[in-house]
Amino acid sequence: MSILYKLIILNIKNTFGLSVLRDQIRRREKVGRSLLMVVAIIISIASFAFIFANFADALVITGSQFGQPEIVFTLAITVVQLMLLILGIFLVISSFYFSDDLSILVPMPLKPSYIFAGKLVTVIISEYLTAIFIFLPAIISYTRYVGANLWYILTLIIVFLTMPILPVVISSLLALGLMKVINRRHRDLLMVIGSILLVFISLGFSMFMQTQVGDDPGALAELLSRRYGLVESIGQRFPPSIWATKAIARAGTGEGWLHLGLFLAVSVVAVLVLSSIAERLFYAGLIGGSEVIRKRRQLSQSEWEAKTQQKSVFSALFWREWRLLLRTPVFALNGFLGALIMPVALVMPLLVQGGDQLSELLALVQTEPGSTICTLIVAAIILFTSSVNTIASTSVSREGRLFYISKMIPVHAETQARAKLTHAFVGIIIGVIPISIAYVWLVRPNFLDFVAAILIGLTGSLLGMAFGLYIDMRWPRLHWTNPQQAVKQNFNAVIPMLLEFAVLLASGYLAYRLIAAEVPAYLIYAAFLGLYTIPGVIVLQFTVGAARRLYHELDI
Amino acid sequence: MLIFDQVSKSYKKGAVKAVDDLSLHVRPGEIFGFLGPNGAGKTTTIKMAVGLLRADAGRITVSGFDIVKEPLQAKSAIGFVPDNPDLYERLTGLEYLNFIADVYRVPADLRRKRMERLLEMFELTSAIGDLVQGYSHGMQQKLALTGAWLHDPNVLILDEPMVGLDPRSAHLTKDLMREHCDRGKTVFFSTHVLEVAEKLCDRIGIINKGKLIACGTMEELRTQAKNQESLENIFLELTE
Numbered sequence A: 001m002s003i004l005y006k007l008i009i010l011n012i013k014n015t016f017g018l019s020v021l022r023d024q025i026r027r028r029e030k031v032g033r034s035l036l037m038v039v040a041i042i043i044s045i046a047s048f049a050f051i052f053a054n055f056a057d058a059l060v061i062t063g064s065q066f067g068q069p070e071i072v073f074t075l076a077i078t079v080v081q082l083m084l085l086i087l088g089i090f091l092v093i094s095s096f097y098f099s100d101d102l103s104i105l106v107p108m109p110l111k112p113s114y115i116f117a118g119k120l121v122t123v124i125i126s127e128y129l130t131a132i133f134i135f136l137p138a139i140i141s142y143t144r145y146v147g148a149n150l151w152y153i154l155t156l157i158i159v160f161l162t163m164p165i166l167p168v169v170i171s172s173l174l175a176l177g178l179m180k181v182i183n184r185r186h187r188d189l190l191m192v193i194g195s196i197l198l199v200f201i202s203l204g205f206s207m208f209m210q211t212q213v214g215d216d217p218g219a220l221a222e223l224l225s226r227r228y229g230l231v232e233s234i235g236q237r238f239p240p241s242i243w244a245t246k247a248i249a250r251a252g253t254g255e256g257w258l259h260l261g262l263f264l265a266v267s268v269v270a271v272l273v274l275s276s277i278a279e280r281l282f283y284a285g286l287i288g289g290s291e292v293i294r295k296r297r298q299l300s301q302s303e304w305e306a307k308t309q310q311k312s313v314f315s316a317l318f319w320r321e322w323r324l325l326l327r328t329p330v331f332a333l334n335g336f337l338g339a340l341i342m343p344v345a346l347v348m349p350l351l352v353q354g355g356d357q358l359s360e361l362l363a364l365v366q367t368e369p370g371s372t373i374c375t376l377i378v379a380a381i382i383l384f385t386s387s388v389n390t391i392a393s394t395s396v397s398r399e400g401r402l403f404y405i406s407k408m409i410p411v412h413a414e415t416q417a418r419a420k421l422t423h424a425f426v427g428i429i430i431g432v433i434p435i436s437i438a439y440v441w442l443v444r445p446n447f448l449d450f451v452a453a454i455l456i457g458l459t460g461s462l463l464g465m466a467f468g469l470y471i472d473m474r475w476p477r478l479h480w481t482n483p484q485q486a487v488k489q490n491f492n493a494v495i496p497m498l499l500e501f502a503v504l505l506a507s508g509y510l511a512y513r514l515i516a517a518e519v520p521a522y523l524i525y526a527a528f529l530g531l532y533t534i535p536g537v538i539v540l541q542f543t544v545g546a547a548r549r550l551y552h553e554l555d556i
Numbered sequence B: 001m002l003i004f005d006q007v008s009k010s011y012k013k014g015a016v017k018a019v020d021d022l023s024l025h026v027r028p029g030e031i032f033g034f035l036g037p038n039g040a041g042k043t044t045t046i047k048m049a050v051g052l053l054r055a056d057a058g059r060i061t062v063s064g065f066d067i068v069k070e071p072l073q074a075k076s077a078i079g080f081v082p083d084n085p086d087l088y089e090r091l092t093g094l095e096y097l098n099f100i101a102d103v104y105r106v107p108a109d110l111r112r113k114r115m116e117r118l119l120e121m122f123e124l125t126s127a128i129g130d131l132v133q134g135y136s137h138g139m140q141q142k143l144a145l146t147g148a149w150l151h152d153p154n155v156l157i158l159d160e161p162m163v164g165l166d167p168r169s170a171h172l173t174k175d176l177m178r179e180h181c182d183r184g185k186t187v188f189f190s191t192h193v194l195e196v197a198e199k200l201c202d203r204i205g206i207i208n209k210g211k212l213i214a215c216g217t218m219e220e221l222r223t224q225a226k227n228q229e230s231l232e233n234i235f236l237e238l239t240e
């Protein structure tokens, strides 16, 4: 048992970077940056908590009008478990099969089930951190309106602690099964397929919520007024969330205990099933995990000549960026997932709602000020899509320990920065293409509006990219062992994103004021172009400065 | 060709003095072997010479260019293989070599000629279209060596180049180093294999705890240590 305990602690430290953090705090290094991180975390947590809290309040108030304030728990638990299920598949696959410490752990005389359990615990802890965002506002709202007693609190704690187990077990089983079945050479492909699946699941879920609830608060009330309406419609698909709801709402009564028992029993059964299967499947899927396809054949003369053409330094760097991005699945997904999801997520609900509403809306955007608003919204969508794109903001970090190559080659810092920016910009353009197509197809804008939307969106994106690259050049995260760490567990990716959200919000407010003041459209467009371009150029100067420091001065 | 002038470097804000007032002049046409116990400062010295680290004090010139003041010219003159040849795993061997040839501006016909010869020698020709990910350790090392030779640099700087190479490949590498110097160019490399140093090097430097404690031809080293015949004994005595 003590080995298991040590493994768990080791995994936790490793996953969350605790030792590095402690070291940095002790040495008082990078304090400014850590401070920036803390602020960024607090802002993002606060804004999400605020949104969830408002929603939870609304649910409790509406729910209690029909004698069902506990609806908030049904929804919270269902959403949490669903989220954890999806998140779990990724966490499990990446920490079970794609983490580099496995090559150290596997040869050690440890039981596979211990290694497995150690990893599982870190996955579950990550999930608690996610779950608490959604669950806590629900608890606060419900407790405020209904009150609390000892049994209620006790039940809450038990439910919260048990909550991730069922989804984690299901996602582990899915992941284990997949890894066993899928041809080992195509692991990378698996990540891609998994992520696309994720997109569809989340889209499906959002559309399900849309059709069930709609945008209109009246519909929510109507749904609730049908007795057990929402509880049943969700619960039929996922009974444990009903049990947990009843356990909390009737805490201390026989009915409460019964449902708590049911909820716990399901989780225990799930764990038993997993532990009986895991040991065999885990190693079976693990071994040979890094085999790659070998061609081992002679290149023909013409192939050889084509592949040894001389290119300019710039295009050599540019293509290196592309190849490394596209061929590392985690990087490619992180770079392009946002670009894939956004247009689909935007267009689908419009098409689903369809009919009258859509044509009404489309009529509205053909005339002033509708057309101006529409142009700005499209620009905002482009800006948003590129803000979730991390190609620029993880550009140096992705090179990791291979960064020495970029530093050893005799290439100007400016050229290196230009290649990285161009690469990121092309990445953004690729995201913009489907948006533009959807835009032209649905709205049929006039030429000025179209050009304005794209240009404003792109100049805004350029500002964000330059800032992202600046951050990553100032504080690159080069010491990672697992590519996930370079793009997902990297604050360089988060900080520019938050900045761009702030820019978006400010721009939205400005647009509102300008339109309300009936400023002509072309002036509004010019204002935004100027507002984005000027700071963009300034930030670019800083980026070039940072590049010079990075490539010619910094120790690695 | 490669000049260290009173170079010092410490880590952790001065807590670890890795290289201490090192002065060294490696001449054209010379193979220089850099020896020293683990942690002596060899890799640190090499990293400063190729521009990965910045010296706290002193000056390093490569082929007449200051690595800090004229980094691009200096780097153009260097071919470098690090102690652990991490290469882009997701590029094919050929893509890597071509990338290197592009950034060092090697014309197409020259790069083809050199690649063909080196790949043939190292028996990498059939693997060159595969991803580096699938290469063995020695194959990666040989690919890194090929990359370093590709632009025919004035100064080759190699950190433990023989590690992981089979006897034939190690032999070929030594031949290549010799040939490089015979054309008036310079090779500076660190190694733990004293036999290689003894047979191959024109001059040898021994570094211990950041300080250069001995430097010269085998003959000169022999006179520095008391009555020691083999380099092994000299090394053991000096680094005690």
Ligand SMILES: Nc1ncnc2c1ncn2[C@@H]1O[C@H](COP(=O)(O)OP(=O)(O)OP(=O)(O)O)[C@@H](O)[C@H]1O
Pocket: B011, B012, B016, B017, B018, B036, B037, B038, B039, B040, B041, B042, B043, B044, B045, B083
């Ligand atoms: N990144 C680093 N941070 C802190 N200290 C370092 C770092 N790299 C090296 N050192 C320290 O600098 C000293 C010299 O290390 P260096 O790597 O140059 O030795 P070396 O001669 O190459 O050894 P080896 O033969 O083992 O390769 C050692 O004391 C080492 O601990």
Ligand SMILES: [Mg+2]
Pocket: B042, B043, B044, B083, B159
């Ligand atoms: Mg070393």
